Amino acid sequence: MTVSATVHGVVFDSTRIAAGAEDGEVRVWDRASGTLLASLNNGFGIPAQIRARNGTLISTGKNGALTFWNKSWLGEDHTVLAHDSIIVALDMTDTDLFTGGMDGVVKKWDLQSGNLAQEMSTRYGNLHVIVVDQQVVIAVSTDDAHTALEIWSLASTAPDKRRATQLRDRLG
Structure with missing residues (x-):
């Protein structure tokens, strides 16, 4: 599991690890094998914060965007402009x-x-x-x-x- 960009946050559950990086990507790996499962980009900029709880993965963009990723962490559920700034x-x-x-x-x-x-x-x-x-x-x-x-x-x-x-x- 490697990322060439600066990582701003890492979260994990029992089967997956996700990291938000300076290149705008949220990467998801299989925790056991280290295999990259997805490289996600919502088009709203660099993930400033990333959190997970009860199967829900959340990331924020530096422009105030808030993204709810789907339960599999392999795609976007929806994004809202949550704040006027970061x-x-x-x-x-x-x-x-x-x-x-x-x-x-x-x-x-x-x-x-x-x-x-x-x-x-x-x-x-x-x-x-x-x-x-x-x-x-x-x-x-x-x-x-x-x-x-x-x-x-x-x-x-x-x-x-x-x-x-x-x-x-x-x-x-």
């Missing part, structure tokens, strides 16, 4: 996918249908990381002088009362 954060639960873009928006997607379920705006436009579990979404965003840590309950899109809007002032 998707910088990606996390999953057993039923949902969460994307975070440099547009400052966290989006929740239904893993089974691929449909958008919720949108949550961060305080500052530069989103850096999202972390999710079955109950909450945590996001970190910044501007030139501030960092915000925000927590949303998955029961609603309203910010959780534990929201910390200004963790630290980076200017002093």
Whole structure:
């Protein structure tokens, strides 16, 4: 299993390994034999992030595209323009996918249908990381002088009362 381009992410399950690379390809290999099964390209640019859970393979393009690959990981199911800019954060639960873009928006997607379920705006436009579990979404965003840590309950899109809007002032 070799790739001549810079690899941005690797995921695997019990039978397959997938890697997203700088050349725009998502490659899928048989885990036992190392045989290349597919070289996938959705035409939407370099895969910035790649994740898999419960048989679903997801990749993101640097232009905000989000691709759901079919269950065999050998072809595209569908692609949506998820964000106005690069998707910088990606996390999953057993039923949902969460994307975070440099547009400052966290989006929740239904893993089974691929449909958008919720949108949550961060305080500052530069989103850096999202972390999710079955109950909450945590996001970190910044501007030139501030960092915000925000927590949303998955029961609603309203910010959780534990929201910390200004963790630290980076200017002093």
